[in-house]
Amino acid sequence: MNKSSIRVLKALELAGGFASAQEVHQIISKQGDRIGLTSIYRALASLQKEDVVDLLRRADGEGIYRLCGQTHHHHLVCRNCGRTVEIEGGAIEEWAEGVAKAHGYRDAGHSAEIFGLCSLC
Amino acid sequence: MNKSSIRVLKALELAGGFASAQEVHQIISKQGDRIGLTSIYRALASLQKEDVVDLLRRADGEGIYRLCGQTHHHHLVCRNCGRTVEIEGGAIEEWAEGVAKAHGYRDAGHSAEIFGLCSLC
DNA sequence: TTGAAAATGACAATCATTTTCATAAGTGGT
C-alpha cells in the first residue's frame, strides 16, 4: 500500500459516497496536499483490484468510485435547483439483492437516484 | 423521425443486441450507406429521449445502445460480460414515489440499475 | 419557385483516462 493509495482512501472517506477520480483529486488538493492525477488513477485501479473500492459509471460514462462495504445511501435531487436529500435505501437494498439472486447473479451492487421538483421550485 | 434515426434503428435491429455508436457506424457503412458519426450520436440521443433505445455502459465507459420496449423497466447487468436482464421494478417505483412525496418533491422520476456477476461468469 | 427551418457531416474542441518517460524516493548490501 503506497502513499498515494492511502491519501486516496482518506479522500474517499471524506467524500462519504461516490467520487470520481477528478473529485478525489480536488478533495486532496483542497487539503493542501499535492498529488498528480496519474497517481490517483493508479491508486484507484489497484484499490479496485484489491476489492477495496467499487467502480461504477455515471450516466455520462465518467467512472465513480466508493469504498466497498461502506454503507451507502441514495439521493433525492431537485432537477431544477439541485437541492439534495440523502436517502437511506433499505427497501432498495433488499429489492436489488432479491432480484439479483432470483436471476442467479452474485456480488450484487446497485445505483439509484430519484429526481423531482422540490417544494421550493 | 429523420432519416438518420431510421437508419440507426435498422442498424440496431441488425446488430440484434447492444452496439456502440461506432459499431452502428460500421454497420451502416458496410451496407454502402454513408453517414456521419455526428448524425449517429444525434440520432441515438434523440431515440433515447423518446425511449426507443436504451443506453448502458460497457466496463470501460463506452456507451452501448439497443432497442427496448416502451415500458419503464430497469436492468440487471453482469459487470463482467454485460449479460442483461430487464427488470419490472414495481417495488422500486413505489419506493421512489413514496420517498419523493415524503420530502415534498413532485414530478418524481428515478434511475436504478443492479450490477452483479451472472451465473456464467 | 422560394424562403425558412431542419438535417447533415466534416472538422475541431472537450474531457476523462492511459501511456510515456524522466526524475525522485525508498531499500538493502557493502
Place this chain on the structure above:
DNA sequence: ACCACTTATGAAAATGATTGTCATTTTCAA
C-alpha cells in the same frame, strides 16, 4: 556514507469517445 537497484511519482503527450460548430444540403409548405 556510498552505491546499485527497484519502485513511486507526476508532467506532459497520446488516446479515444463524445459533443460543439458551422457551412452546406434537403425538405416542405406557401
